Each structure stands twice: as C-alpha cells, then as structure tokens.
Amino acid sequence: MQLSIEQVLKRARPVLPVLVIEDVSLALDLARALYAGGVEVLEVTLRTPRALDALAAIRQELPQLLVGAGTLIHSEQFLEAREAGAQFAVSPGCTERLAAAAEDSGLPYLPGVMTPSEILLALEYGYRSLKLFPADGSTSVKMLKSFKGPFTGISFCPTGGVTPDNLLSFLRLPNVACVGGTWLAPSNLVRARAWDQITQLACEARESAARLDQQS
Template sequence: MVMTMDAVLQRARPVLPVLVIEDAELAVDLARALHAGGIQVLEVTLRTSRALDALAAIRQALPDLLVGAGTLIHSEQFLEARDAGAQFVVSPGCTQRLAAAADDCRLPYLPGVMTPSEVLQALEFGYRSLKLFPANGTTSVKMLKSFKEPFSGIRFCPTGGVTPDNLLSFLGLPNVACVGGTWVAPASLIRARAWDQITQLAREACEQAASLEHHS
C-alpha cells in the first residue's frame, strides 16, 4: 500500500529536516544523528551532485526512516529520485508538468505554494497536503491562520524561515502538520561532523513540540 503524503507529514511531526548533503560519505552518520534525536522522516534536497547517492545510502542503512527527495524542479528528477529509493518527493512550487511527473512516479508528492491562487491550483491537481514556501515568520503564521476557513481540510508544512524561536507558533496552528527546516542539521555542522550537536538540535525540537502537545 502506498503511503499518503498526509501520513508522511504526520509521521514527520514536528520537524522534517531539509538536508543539503555535499559529501555522500557523511549521509548515513547524519541520518543516524537525526534519528537518535527523534527524527522519523528526512528530506534530502537535490541541490548537490551527490544528493541521490546520499539518499540511496541512507535508505539502505536505515530502513526505519522515511526518506524523501526535495527541491525537485525538473520533471525528470521525479523518476531519478524514485530509482534512488525516495519514498516521497517535494518541490518548491507546483506546475502542471511537475504534477504529471509526480503522478508518473507514483510517490507521495508535497508541492509548494505561497498564495491562495497557488493553493487553488494544487487543489485542482488533487493535492491536500502542501508545503508553504517560503515561510517567513509571523507573516506566514498570520497567513496560515487566514487560510484555515477557506481551505478547510488542507494540511501545510511551512518551510524556509522556520526557526526554534517560531517553531511553536507554526506547530500550534491546526492546519500545520509539521514544519520543514535546515536548522536541525545546518551545512556547517554536517561539514564539521558534529553529530552530537545535530542530535541535540533534533531532540530540542522534538521536546519543544512535545511541550505543546501536553498543553493542548
């Protein structure tokens, strides 16, 4: 049975780490560090030449994790991601060509939106789990609040501007399934092989979110 994107986002809560991996040799250690901090789902962005190798290595070494491919901006990347072992795919926007490629590769797809018109377009393509990108702090929190009534039943994953400081503002919204972020595994810490620090950042995010669930 193919997992739905909504199920992927529920499992990813609170944070879907957005990973930029330059060195595929570090991919498995990075994934282990995040997993140790409580992370269940990862997004490896196709922004580097070794991204697909990194994704394949993580899938092989850590079958308990859900691993997706992100920053898909060309239709041919969808099949490349699937062949590397991606279990879901993410793009920063949503076009007819990308939606068709997502259908062809038969993986759960998280398309990006920014405006009400883009949400409507994604709805017309049949998507009800959407990435809000870029999510810039309080402006995006207000926008998601205003989306709640007209777009009932739509679940968002805000990405690109989420930080530990505004994490709970996003996660406290009923139409936010999880958030995406690079802060739990910044490129500088990956390069430094600072795995304990990455585990700690992931753990702190999960603990912050747990405190929110207890109060709700």
Template sequence: MTIEDILKAAPVMPVIVIEDLTHAVPLAKALVAGGLRVLEVTLRTPVAIDAVRSIAESVPDAIVGVGTLTHSEQFAKVIDAGAKFAVSPGLTPALAKASAQYDLPFLPGVFTPGEAMQARDAGFNHLKLFPAKQAGGIGMLKAMASPFPELTFCPTGGISAESFRDYLALPNVACVGGSWVAPSTLMRGGDWDGITELAREACR
C-alpha cells in the first residue's frame, strides 16, 4: 500500500492523542465503524507506541499509522509496533533517508512553497500542509495548485467539522487530518457511539 492509497482510503484522517491505553482499541473500532479506516496515532504520549500495537493486533480493518514522527530512529520502532504509515510535521534529510531505508509510506509536512519544492525534489509528491490554518489554509492551497500541479496535500492543523468540506473541495487535497472526530471528552466518557457518529458525519 502506497501513501497515495492511504490518503485516498477516507476523506478524513483522525489525528488521535491517546492518553489511556485502554481507549486505543475501542476508539479504533468506533472510527472504523463510522467509515474512517486510516488512523494517525500521534507520538505525543507515553502509551502511543503500545496503542499502535494494540490497534494493529486487534482492529484488522484499521490502517493504523503514527504522527508526530520527528526522529529517524523512530521508524524502526513504529514499524515493529505494526504501523502502516508515518506522518511528520516537517522533513529533514535524515527523515527522507530513513523513509527510503525502511520502505514505510511516509507523509512529510511542509509549511511554505520552498519546503514543498524541497520535499518534491526529495521524491515526495504527497505532502502534509501543517499547520494548515497558520500556513494560509484554503488560500495557500489554491495558490500552490498552479505552480505545483504534481503535488497533493493532506492539510492538518486548525481544521474543524465546519471547515473540512471546503478543504476537500480543492483539487489538490486528497484528504484532511483532524482531531474533531476523536475528541478527548468523548474518549474519557467512553462514548464510542458518539465517536462513530462523528466519523459517519465526516464520511457524508
């Protein structure tokens, strides 16, 4: 499976922050039940790697990956945990080299046209615009479409239930990343049906 396949698998990629490991599997099942199979578990908590492993083992219909990958040595760890792809807020030479070495579908982040050109020259045509809102949002993506017709984006950061459809309407946007479909309040309350409904609404 390529990063292009992954980005086309669902309109929204939930950006998940898991603080409690017991939430990982029921959260993944709830999102998959609502139609969102591609899950980005951010490496921002102590249990993140274990959460990826639990989802990979227990929710076979999920395409689980990791976000906030910022160091090249993390590639081996996340692959061992069962991650199917990785997302980074930026791109460094070390990350590009590790991506090729480990053959893990990789979505690097960019913020400016110059960074987009550097990523393209490093072999990446599918990019994460991050943080999308601060980078100019829809206006920035429209501006980048003409000089970079070969690039496709997954904007993440500041995207909400109210704005994500406007992003998806752009021809150079494959999907969007967002945390609104997996809010911490519903996770803490164990409202998995509520999360499934948020996922269904995102798929509509």
C-alpha cells in the first residue's frame, strides 16, 4: 500500500538524509550505514548522472527502506523517478507543471516553498506537507514560528541549512514534521568509506531527538 507524504515524513523523523551519490558502487554501503543508525527513509537527489541508478540499486537490495527522489526540477523527472523505483518525490520549489507531473506519477510529493505566496500556491494544489527550502538557521526557525498562525495544520520539512547544532531548534517547532539534511552523509566520509562514522551521525541525530521528545 502506498504511503501518503505525511506518513513518509512521520517515518523519517527526525531526519530525512539528503544523499548526493556520485559513485553507484558506494550507494548500498551508504544506505546500509544509515539504516544501521536507525534511518528508514532516504532521499536520493537527482544532482548526479548516476543518481537514478543508485536509487534503483537501493530499492532492489534494501526493500526495508523508503527511498525517494529529490531535487526534481523538471516535470519528466517524476516519471523517471517512479520507473527507477522511487516511493516519493521532493522538489526545491512548486510550479503548476511540477504539481501536475506529481499527480500524474502517483508519487507522494513534497514540494518546496519559501514564502507565504508559495505556501498559498502549494495549498491550492492540495499540499499540506511542504519542504521549507532553504532553511537558514535561526532566521528560518523564526519564519516557521510566524507561519504557525496563518497556516494552521501545515507541516514543514526544513532542508538546506539544518545542522546538528540547530537540529533541535527546528524539531521543537510544532509545525515541523522532520528535517532534511546532508550532514548525515557528507561527501568526505562517503569517499573515505567511513561507514561507521556515518552510522554514528545517524545515531546521534536520533538520540538527540529522542531526548527532546522525552522532555516534551
């Protein structure tokens, strides 16, 4: 049964790793390292020539993971992502063509927004879970607090500027479902095949979030 984007984000909390995979041969080890750290949902960005191949490999070998395609900026990418096995789609913005392509693909879709006008546009297309991009530290925390009043019932996944240092500032907000982050799989650790360190980064994020949940 296909999950809704809300169910995907709930399963991803606290962090949806945003993966930029240059070398397909490292994709499975990277995914396994994150899974060992408690991660169950991954976003493979379509920023590299072999991204779809990496996504397909992870889907085939690690069916226990939910794997989405990110940085979709062209409407045809939704079909390509679905054919590669993507289970959800993420874009840095929201346009009429992207929304139509998402609907045609049948993929759960997390569109990106930055301003109140962009949120209203996404709402017109029926989306109530949105990616806030870019998320610029304390400025974006203040912005999300201000969004809570006029945009009741809207959930956000801040991405692009979230770090271990500001992770909890975002997760404390009631309108944040989870965050997206590249810091769980930095390129230097991936190239070095430092899988234990990547597992540790994932564990630390989950442990920090668990402590926060216990306090609330």
